[in-house]
Amino acid sequence: MKELPSKYYLTHFHEFLGFITGPCAHLLSTEDSAFIDKFHTLCEDAQCLYVRGLNRKSPIIKRTSLFYEEINHHQLHLDTLIAEGFYTQVNQCHLAELTNNLTKPELAQVLRNADISFKTSQSKADYLQLVHEYCQFEDFSPLLEHSTVLHRGKDQHIHYFLFLFFGDLNSNLSKFSMRDLGIMPTQRGVSTDNARFDFIDEAKSAFFYAHQRRQVSTLTASQQVSLAQQFTSFPVPQGTLANEYCDRFLLKLGKAILPYDVPLGINLLAASAEPLAQEKVIREKYKLGETDWVKNRLQEIIEEPESEALLTFAEDFLARKFQQKRTSSLTDMLREQSTKVLIDEMYMDSVEQGVKLYYQKQKKQAFRTENRLWRALFGLVFWHELFEMDSNALVTEFDYKPQAISQNNFYNLYEQDIETRLYRMTSAQLTFKQLSKVMLEKYGRPNGIFRWHKSLLEVLAVFFDHVDIEGFKDHLRMMAKDFKNYADGYPDIMVVDDNGLRFEEIKAPGDQLRKNQLLTIKQLRKSGFKVAVTQVEWFLDPQQPYAVVDIETTGGRANQHRITEIGIAKVINGKVIDSWQTLVNPQRHIPQKITQLTGIDDEMVSDAPLFVEIAESLRSYLSDCVFVAHNVNFDYGFIRAEFERLEQNFRMPKLCTVREMRKAVPGLPSYSLANLTRHFGIDMSRHHRALSDAQAAAELLFIINEVRHQKASDSQSRG
Template identity: 45%
Template sequence: MKKELPEKYYLAHFKELITFIDTQCRHLLEQKHVDFINKVNRLTEQGQCMLARIYSRKPLLVAITTLNYNEIDSPALALEELKTAQLISHPNYTDYQHVLAHLTKPVLLALLAPFDIQPSIKKSVTKAQLVAQTCDFFATKPEHLTCLYNQFVINNRFAVYEYFEFLYIGRLSTGDINHQNSFVLRDLGLRTTRENHTVSLARFDTREEAQSNYALNRYRMAFKSAQSDDEYQALAIELINQPAEGTLAVNLKNKLLLRLHQQLKKYNIELCFTLLNACENSAEATELQIREQYRQGNKEWVKIQLETIIEDPLTDDLLYFADDFLMRKFNKQTRSRLSAMLADTQCVIEIDEVYRNDVEQGVTEQYTQQGLTVFYTENTLWQSLFGLVFWRELYIDTPTPPCNEFDMFPQSLRTDCFYHTQHQQIEALLANWQTPDDLLKHVCKSAARYFEQANGLFRWHSELLRPLEVLILNSSLAALKSHLKNMTMRFMQLKDGYPDLMVLNGNKLHFEEVKAPGDKLRRNQLTTIDCLKNNGFNVHIAAVKWVNDPNRIYSVVDIETTGSLKGGNRITEIGIVKMQHGKVIDTWSTLINPQMRIPKFIVSLTGINDAMVATAPRFTEIAETLLNKLKGTIFVAHNVNFDYGFIRKECEMAGIHFKMPKLCTVVESRKAFPGLKSYSLGNLSAHFDLNLTSHHRALADASATAELLLLIKNLTKSIT
């Protein structure tokens, strides 16, 4: 149930933020910030309520008529108090464009009505056009707008208060106010926060660091709103000269410089080189500069830079680039390391093309049929292992604790200083495990102790420990320790790019990166795969070859329900017709007790009523039978997402993961029989004389859909 917010919750959030700034961030403030806090503290509660309400608004101007709230007895007196304290003011003639932009079309037209404007303004004009015309007209007649100014107050939150919000949250954003939105969602129970949070801490050590990060966040917002090359160019020139204090600021400045480079590379190549040179310790900027200098013909300079990188690489990713670029451009190698690794893959797997939209599932099902145990792991496996192994070092016994209850991602990882600042703790922990069982016990203990506590590394779920147990008990402890240590030293490089699957054959474990035809191996994958291999893990790259499996089994499914997928409706009947080689090999159907009343219009449509399902099994009681029927087949239905979606939802409610390849006979019918007026099952059955004896009963509809599927397949065969 959604919580009720107290009447003065805006004021409560406002005070929470001001108290945090006043107690924890004094060292980050200028005199104007201190003066603001003193003024706020001298206000009455009514004045503070009004200021909090104004600062909760997004526009620059706030209409006074909209400032009526239950917690404010006299809005006029509260506004007067704020004006006396010089915390708010009315707009003046310099703000006339903002004032006019704030008005509605009817009000703008009424303003213009007394004047003889030629040509006359049509009522069909857009709001933007009308505002532009009104601004042009009143540019030389500002005195006519004087009466409007006292109807608004300027929302000057950006002058001081925005900086306070930034100190708390750590970034600026468009839309809802940063801290206010976070607090409201927390109070409503809609946003997860860290448990056991007690005191919020300043996230910056010095004023220079805080103001540098704040200024760069303002540039980030300016970049988002820029629309022309001239605006991007002006922003680039300013940004180059903006100091960046601390790792976070350097990373943000580099990111903005690179985005501006991308935006301006066809507009001003000289400025783009300056942008790249302004980046600090950026592997991406170095690579871009080398590529661009090579295109410009500066090959000797490029060769020297590549050799320098190979001698002392900034990152493994940049090393792979330099090594590869040097081989291909200067040593005349025809293939990149990435394409060579993919071409020299250890295995080629033939997979039924029905898995084109989910190639990993196709490989998983084939291996499962061969008796192997397969987990779809990708990045989640290592991120969850890392989080559970080092939870205490990341979130509790750390010199860089989370700043407040909303901070989920550890600061020491964001700045890649985890090992540097806590190497003694890390080394002691790694040395403490003598067997894989020791590591597994440590992981299980962490999971039990911190279960469902919010974190920025992984999501908790009931099966989280199963793949971790398989990994730990079937891997070399030395390999596990080595890779975990590497992750502590350069987490941001090794947080992703992991192989798709973990495969267990007996007690032999390997990882597998699955690549469908046309897929490329990304360089971050090369970095991670090489790291895994160097640490002693077995990694394959599986190149998939699509085939048309003649032995496919289709499960043609139809369900009846109490209503649409949205709105908490349930299944009342399931019918399945299984087909192979064009013949029906099995049929199955059952009524299901939906545990809710069946609406009258559904009863009239399907003929299934409450009495019929009263003694029928619940979905959970037939789930295992259903899944066994569907196992190893293709899920087919007319408008497949409806039937598939309902069954997946029911399975989720029963704690069962449901996923299988699917095929839609509506989509296939449109391809096979173009030009028909309707592709509903009823109309297609009439058109093709399908045997639909009892429409809107599950098995009857499934049987008709099976006949339709056979028509489609026979047509496809005759064409090919």
């Protein structure tokens, strides 16, 4: 890993302030500018000491922790920072922050100071609740003697500046370090001559409501009620982003208030334009018996829908509550156009993968798509409009998502360009060629719309071989108009067979169809796409192939050590039908203790293939199998790490013979491979050699599956 200069953080802070005082200068108040001017009057070491403190999560900082080797005369500079207000003494106003920063023993001391009884067995959360409810500032005084704890001052300016720079409240200056260390890719070359806001009122308003929303979850119930009562005195939100943050704030606070004050909670929700808030108002009013109001409101929404999401809810609620319809739209969708498939229960943790393989065994084309296909289609089609047409699209190199997407006004801003691009998409194959060209030019560029993956081009080729171009364009237009609501909820897989292309949403037993999935599936169907809901039923498939794997390694950590041998026993229907074995050159020395354990030394692997040379044959051999091993995460983790070194993904359904033996044969004194083989009389020719151990684990798998089949049979008999 790269090493950064000793005062790298100060360099980053000056880079950060350069943007704030440059493109964002018009967004600064007199107080903001005065803070920056005062910071610039500090000497370098004092600046370093302040910026060091900014990188702390908590504003409560112990004096003794502010000592760094690269900073001289700490106490002198700390006194200067205190005198200038960059740090302050902890006082009554900082009580909540101080409390949240204390350890459990320190909280216990505060409770004892206040003469509050408590039990040592209580959790830290219980301690915090007691302190918040019963303790006064003077109860903390022993912890604050000699000014051992300071409060970081000026945070209101820094938080606002971070909001202007990153566009959210969650980012911090550590992103600069991650960029320079090569950990975080950024949009190099992005112009930083633009600000996120045109006017200071918009910026301050957006920051205010973003901050209000964030703090809701940190408040006690009484504090939330108090905040709700203050809302009428809050400033009117200015600009698109501020209105959005205000609506989200009202939704969050209104839901939090409902258990304590229903009328107040409803009033807050009613003031929010968020569809979920409007839904909640209608549901609460219905509970209160205000059925006439509810019916009229539902009819208003249906006549003039504010959003597709709210329209879907209104139609469904009206039908169920006032027209005697007995099932919801979600239930109807599960029943209509729904198919059932039997999948081996080994795919319980990867049900979509199981269904995909089910279709592939039938010689149908099947791909995992979910959100990534449609997000990729949207990003590739509109790449120019999203990232290149407007210099304001990305404000800093840390931005991934264009502002028009964040503010959900992409179509409004670029309607003519979007329609022109869609008009020129005259055929599916022409569109595929255009998108292939974009992929070739832009592959790997970080963006906030979709993730690149190597199989994307293959999926797109199949998609455009079968898609109706007009339906495709219709759905892209809907995404452009309302990306916020059509960015997710897409079906899990895409299937192509003799009947053409269709999407399938996969639901395992007990899974529910979510509202965003209902909304997206309805829209896909409106655009002419076939979409089915596939319900999975579990069974034990005797023809399910298992690859029972064992590996030998140079040590126990996958990220540090390497594989020296792989052995695989392939099992179908209770029999070992094939085996695969190879030594692997780990490209490093094998420790003596490993050689003593396995018998594998440096000379044995000197002419063995490298992992890269056997990777494809190994992947092919494991294809369509369940990955089985004794302590499966060890073997699976090493093989996955080897593929990751080749920048390849590795994912398979897994079965652990340790875990499953504990279920099948409980109560044994040990479940190690050696002890289990002795217990069941399983022959092991060479313990700690890969194929021998894999074959022994295969015998355990037979026992496990016999028990599973018996349990399944008993369950069917009872049914």
